[in-house]
Amino acid sequence: MRALREVPRAVWLLACGTFVNMVVSVGFAFVFLYATGPRGLGAGAAGVLVGVGGVGLVAGNFTGGWYGDRFGHRRVLLTAAVGSGLLLGAVPLLPTAALYGVLPLAQYAAGVQRAAQSALVAVIVPEGVRRQAFAVMRAAANGGFTVGPVLGALVATRFSYDWLYVGEGLGSVGLACWTARVVPAARGVSRGRGRGGEGGGVWAALRARPAVLVLLPAIVVVDVVYRQQYSTFPVFLADHGMDARVYGTLLAVNGGILLCLEVPVAVVLRKRSPLRVVGVGLVLVGAGYGVLLVGVGVGSAVVMMALLTVGEALYKTTATAYVADQAPEHVQGRFQSLYAGASISGVVLAAPLGGGLYEVAPGVVWPVCAGLGVVAGVVVLLSDAFPRPRRPYPFPSPGAAAPSTPPKGLRPLDPRRP
Template sequence: MQGFKDVPRTVWLLAAGVFVNAVVSCTFVFVFVYLTGPRGLGAAQAGLIVGIGGVGLVAGNFTGGWYGDRFGHRGVLLTASALGGAVLVVLPLLPTALLALALPLAQYASGVVRAANSALVAVTVPEGSRRQAFAVTRCLSNGGFTLGAPLGALIATGLSYDWLFVADGLGTLFFALWTAWVVPAGGAARPGETAHGSPPGRGGLWRELRTRPALLVLLGAIVVIDLVYRQHYTTFPVFLADHGLDTRAYGLLIAINGGVILLLEIPAALALRRCSPLHLIGTGLVLVGAGYAMLMLGVGMPAAVAMMVLLTLGEILYKTTATAYVADESPEHAVGRFQSLYAGVSVSGVVLAAPLGGALYDTAPDLLWPLCAVLGAAAGATVLVMGAPGARRRARPAHETGSRPRAVAG
């Protein structure tokens, strides 16, 4: 654990809160069933509400870091957690007509929390240790979800779906209180200033991004790979069912995904911390594409297991590394905005994956997995080219490198 010595105690405590919250934050898995079951909505109505909720989640990710740069990441995280938790707690009491407003609002708050949490970690941890820090938070988050999904199923079937939302809301409110306790507010940088007291640089976000061409390429590649990656939540279970593999088989594959992450996320971050981030990200994207290529070799559990293992190895390599890379590339006055931009593109598949993948699967099912494999390989190869020795990176001034720990924006 020597490589984790530079991960501050605050980050470990924050990750512990993320774990507890993740255990009870599994309602999104059951929302469609809840709407079409206890709430009595048709599939079209339920799908519309879920789709609007997905837009809310993406919008929250895109804006959470912007709020943090202006008002302080800690304060934004507390506010969004309190708002989202309150909405979820009262949601079972709301009339059905208000669900189209309440669920997207809760999802929007969840997206803000995700972006603000990433930005909070980024400004707390020095460059060189961010991969390890994000690996800790991602591993514990996945661990909580791995426990929470089956627990949520037991609560839904043994008690009621209403208790799922109450538990999720209480868990989110707990996370707000926990964050207020473990993340210090004193000595925080004032909104609109960098941690070292200097005014933010002039020029908008686009100007900052144009000086970082590798980052622009990475963001485009992440949009592509998230569209591919999220097929395992949308068309993949339909594909399994069409070939005689039921929900239990899909559940086993999802468990493999969570288990591999729990086993390898932190060791991989430690072992590969000195490797080029763009090389790791590019390799990860290629592995995600290679996972879907396994489905072209035949239908059955062996191919499905191979697909899930490769996909999981790919996400272990690219997700944590990309989050840390974006933080390392951020100017100090725009850490939140950069994290928010990455957070938004990294969940863009929530909106795009189901309609695009579903349409292709309906019209030309044999083309879906080859296309996913090609897109993954192309996205990965593009990032690898940007990370090649001949591709020169922009030299950054010392105050932008993040080599010193920064004050926590409050």
């Protein structure tokens, strides 16, 4: 497809490295089993270990872009990937008490790496091509994580859980080496001023973009709703006589639909209003949980997961690209960090909020999830009417023809140039 050929070669190479890294990045998924098994911790202590690791991951996502704007996104990505890799590779050698400090630090570095990578892609990809580029990156990550847990379980049961952390550490360091090779150093640095000479800090830039200020909390709300599929939803299935095999099959439906749809959806809808695409996606996430109000069974669970996944395919890539397109160049990393943190806030919030509500009022959880998803989607749809920041030179929207004669005194800009 021509639209995919517009994605820079560096992004395709980054995606290859991301796929390999995600295949081995499964240690955190097995932390609870590792802690309660070989390390001999109780369920409560293991839960605390998982929780503090999740906090570290979210904190890293919220701060990684700030470092990148100051020191360069490529440099921050390399430093965070190497740091995370060294910490994870050392896990088998550490006493159990040290894991409460090392694993959160490793997850923090992984979060910084994730935010820096998003900002790096935003910097090296021209506006109008970012939806396709982020879809390629997400497809690589999802593909790797589809394979990774299966291989991780095999390694843990046949050999040792320790090898999971050694493998993930090597994968993280390997990704740093690969990124250093495929992305030239000069391409990982944002320019010092915003588009059209715009200056000021991140909050001034956000105030000038009210739609972004609406989008970010909407993403937080929907991520808490979306991640109920990993906490209260399997408990709900078990309470209605459906075992882990049904749940595993539903997760496979999620992964399969994403791998098949995410890139084609980004290509087909690249000329559509991003906020409308995101809004519809959020509504579909809410509608997916609404299906559970109709009836409980394998059929309704499959429909629920399909709607949830289609909604994810619509909103996640599009929202990431929209935030990148809206960001002035001097705060690109901070915009990406705010979005990255919002987009995984459910890692910390979903289980305690959903689990607490399910414990006291199980019949209320799905109406609340459905309502929150739909309301968040409608609010984002309405924000499409908000005024956009003025540009001194009319940049073309994705798919639109560039103006033939620029205003006097300005030379034409190549839209393909990062």
